[in-house]
Each structure stands twice: as C-alpha cells, then as structure tokens.
Amino acid sequence: GAGVSQSPSNKVTEKGKDVELRCDPISGHTALYWYRQSLGQGLEFLIYFQGNSAPDKSGLPSDRFSAERTGGSVSTLTIQRTQQEDSAVYLCASSLSGPTTDTQYFGPGTRLTVL
Amino acid sequence: GQQLNQSPQSMFIQEGEDVSMNCTSSSIFNTWLWYKQDPGEGPVLLIALYKAGELTSNGRLTAQFGITRKDSFLNISASIPSDVGIYFCAGRIIQGAQKLVFGQGTRLTINP
Numbered sequence: 001g002a003g004v005s006q007s008p009s010n011k012v013t014e015k016g017k018d019v020e021l022r023c024d025p026i027s028g029h030t031a032l033y034w035y036r037q038s039l040g041q042g043l044e045f046l047i048y049f050q051g052n053s054a055p056d057k058s059g060l061p062s063d064r065f066s067a068e069r070t071g072g073s074v075s076t077l078t079i080q081r082t083q084q085e086d087s088a089v090y091l092c093a094s095s096l097s098g099p100t101t102d103t104q105y106f107g108p109g110t111r112l113t114v115l
Numbered sequence: 116g117q118q119l120n121q122s123p124q125s126m127f128i129q130e131g132e133d134v135s136m137n138c139t140s141s142s143i144f145n146t147w148l149w150y151k152q153d154p155g156e157g158p159v160l161l162i163a164l165y166k167a168g169e170l171t172s173n174g175r176l177t178a179q180f181g182i183t184r185k186d187s188f189l190n191i192s193a194s195i196p197s198d199v200g201i202y203f204c205a206g207r208i209i210q211g212a213q214k215l216v217f218g219q220g221t222r223l224t225i226n227p
Contacts, residue, residue: 106157
C-alpha cells in the first residue's frame with residue numbers, strides 16, 4: 001500500500017508480558033517517528049529515527065521501552081514487562097527527510113490494552 | 116516538557132455552523148500544524164503554517180500563525196457531517212530538538 005501501515009491493529013496483553021509493535025513506513029521515507037496517544041490526550045513523542053543517525057530517544061518514558069529500525073525501513077517498538085499505564089494507542093509516522101519542515105504521515109495505530 | 120494548551124476540549128454544534136479552536140503556548144514556535152483524526156485512524160495534516168502572521172486556507176478551513184509565535188487558530192466554516200473528528204494542533208519549538216509537540220485535541224460533534 002501507499003501509506004504507513006502498523007501491526008497489529010489491536011493487542012491485548014497481561015501485565016508483565018513483553019509486546020512488539022511493528023511499523024512499515026512509506027517507501028523512500030528516511031524519517032520515522034513513534035508517538036503514544038492515551039485516551040482523550042494528544043500525541044506524546046517517543047522516539048525518532050533519521051537515516052543512519054543515532055535515534056532521538058528523548059521521549060521514551062522508561063527503560064522498558066525500546067525501538068529499532070532495521071535496514072532503514074521497518075521499525076519495531078518493544079515494551080517489556082508491560083504495565084496497565086502503558087495502555088494507549090501507539091502511532092507511527094514517517095516523512096521524507098526530517099522533522100524540520102516535512103509532513104509526517106501517520107499510520108492507523110496499534111491499540112494496546114494491558115490487563 | 117513543552118506543552119500546548121488547546122481549546123475548547125470539545126464542541127457540539129449544528130450542521131452549517133462555523134467552528135473556531137485555538138492553541139496557545141508559553142514557548143515560541145517556528146511551525147504550527149493542524150491535524151484531524153478520524154476514529155481508528157492516524158492524524159491527517161490539514162494545514163501547515165511556517166511564518167508568524169501567516170493566514171492559510173484549505174477549502175472551508177482557515178488557520179493563522181499568531182504574530183507572537185505562541186498561538187494559532189483554526190476556523191471551519193459552514194460545517195458538514197464529515198467534519199466530525201478530533202482536531203489537533205502541533206508545533207515545533209524554535210529551540211530544542213525540533214520535535215512536534217501536540218495539543219490535547221478538540222473533539223468536534225455535529226448535531227443532526
């Protein structure tokens with residue numbers, strides 16, 4: 001498809017389990033972003049990848065959160081030992097080059113529910 | 116972290132009415148963006164503003180970049196049912212890592 005895709009669309013897990021969320025950016029987009037959207041809230045920046053540069057991890061809320069981007073394309077966001085407060089929609093976005101001027105295109109998100 | 120205060124949080128209007136929402140911040144921004152999010156979807160960019168004082172239209176939507184660089188508004192004229200959704204402002208601060216900061220959103224409901 002032409003847009004950003006994310007999988008799974010929904011994930012229900014038990015507290016303490018690890019989860020992996022996947023993002024496929026638009027082909028050719030070098031910048032990739034992860035955001036978290038809690039119920040009734042705006043988007044909270046988590047992490048940003050730009051080409052081969054070291055990622056900007058300044059938004060990750062704890063060391064239980066990590067992300068990687070393999071081959072400059074697909075990205076995986078991993079949450080270890082999930083907690084109930086991790087329940088949210090996790091959105092991925094990509095853009096052509098970087099955050100300064102480019103439009104970020106968002107995927108549909110993964111809704112994570114931690115029981 | 117940086118915060119954007121977006122208001123109102125929700126609006127209930129009749130079809131055909133005009134809508135106005137705004138965002139303010141204590142920080143100076145060099146870019147203001149307005150997004151719309153439909154249920155189950157990611158946000159979609161509506162309007163981007165790059166200069167203080169800039170007024171930009173996109174169909175029935177009009178947005179302005181405040182002259183102080185600390186605020187922006189979005190107007191929707193003659194609302195229609197498909198305008199229902201959540202509208203977010205977002206901005207890039209002048210100093211810092213240039214990441215997008217989002218407002219809390221305005222949920223627009225249109226009464227039939």
